[in-house]
Amino acid sequence: MRDIGLLISYDGTAYCGFQAQPNLRTIQQELQDAIHVLTGEEVKVVGSGRTDSGVHAMGQVIQFQTTSAIPIERWKLALNARLPQDIVIRAAVEAPPGFDVIRSATRKTYRYTINNNRIPDIFHRRLQFHHPTPLNLTEMIAGLEGLLGEHDFSSFCSRKSTKSSHVRTLYEATIITEKDSYPDTEGRNGVFHIFITGNGFLYNMVRIIVGTLLQVGEGKRTAEDMMKILESRDRGAAGPTAIAQGLCLWQVDYDLIKFT
């Protein structure tokens, strides 16, 4: 039995999330179907984590077992020919013994994209949250930095979470403005991306952080409030969950496998 790891991207717009569910279009099901057509096998695909309905992935990693003898360099093109246009395999590797796509991940990075221009960008609308009124980016960056390090993130976690511990560590959190974007005279900031890297993320964690951070940007809360919310360990203290379409699972890092 071989153990294969795939680096994949998908546009989540048309899917009810990653995890297979009866009678719904999901990323997992599309991958399993494509592998079935290719190999004749009924495999179970496991992702580094689930993504919700409408959430995208640039660098999701999946794992599955197969008895197929298809050479590792052939999987990418063979599967891409059998997948819909909004899912693509970017690379394939033979996973070493002991590799577990969930537990072996050392870091994960999410990107949340906000279009802070007055008018929407119709060509990227599926990947952006359009927020046409001014935002204070400096205050948002300060608020974001307050979350760095190891904390109990219960305040920034859906009440539906079933995890026994809500302690996670954020390694990096930055806001990157697109090259051709610049603030207008009224405080709009063009298109910008919030990148957050940690050792793991709770259910809706990035979207609740972003939803709260937008309130900081709007002046409804201060950067210091982000730390107070964190300390309260109360979901009710944080802001709303930002819409799914702005979120993209950007990168998952492993020591055990590297995609080239």
Next chain:
Amino acid sequence: MRDIGLLISYDGTAYCGFQAQPNLRTIQQELQDAIHVLTGEEVKVVGSGRTDSGVHAMGQVIQFQTTSAIPIERWKLALNARLPQDIVIRAAVEAPPGFDVIRSATRKTYRYTINNNRIPDIFHRRLQFHHPTPLNLTEMIAGLEGLLGEHDFSSFCSRKSTKSSHVRTLYEATIITEKDSYPDTEGRNGVFHIFITGNGFLYNMVRIIVGTLLQVGEGKRTAEDMMKILESRDRGAAGPTAIAQGLCLWQVDYDLIKFT
């Protein structure tokens, strides 16, 4: 009666082109419907030119007459609130007497986007033609430059054209590679855009130029062949019509109006 000019963008994927047709979704019809909801008037919207089914626009310009007293600065937001997500008004101006959105245009620029990477870009797939095998960009640029100036473009025009003259002037034609794209060791060129500016374009002209140019890039024809095809004034001498989804009406210039 007021005469209004609008600068608009649209993602043409979901539309049967610009021109209104019975029982089909078109850009013109969506615009007329939105103006009707806003003003109660049945206006006729005229575009600087038609775009075909699946073709996009970054900077299409349209014109219509209205008796509405809505201030010029209000049209943009008022119409955007009533238009679908894949059409957006970017600016509105009061057109001066004698302005004609078709005849007053001094220059038009089209962009055609090619993804020459091995794998498709799922996030931009609606805006690109995916050509995964190597292309000789240097030869393509040389072929493109051979078309500059005033010529009879009958070879690069659909046989369905009803124009009495096929003489047009191309002012500029360039290939711009995206910043983070670079050729791979096997001759792929990342994502690049073919920009063509002229005083006017014939039916399918840009798409036939691109379809022929791709044959030059593939080594099936030489750069010099482009000029020979031009001289033949025979549609049969040129290559195929490149698919619609890579094409975008980029900009239309006027002396009589400026959008700021």
